[in-house]
Amino acid sequence: MSMLANIWGLIALASVIWVIYDVLTQNKGLDTVKKVLWILVALIFGVLGAIAYYFLGKK
Secondary structure: OHHHHHHHHHHHHHHHHHHHHHHHHHOOOOOHHHHHHHHHHHHHHOHHHHHHHHHHHOO
């Protein structure tokens, strides 16, 4: 069970890093407040935040 938790943790970490990278470098259309909010959503909700960003925030 520990290995599964480690894999899930790596997936969550990768998704948060992807959102932060994408918000700061690729999504130039967002204003600063929205960028900060998406980063916070990703940090708080992990994979679910990344999925929400992919479908709602990515342009």
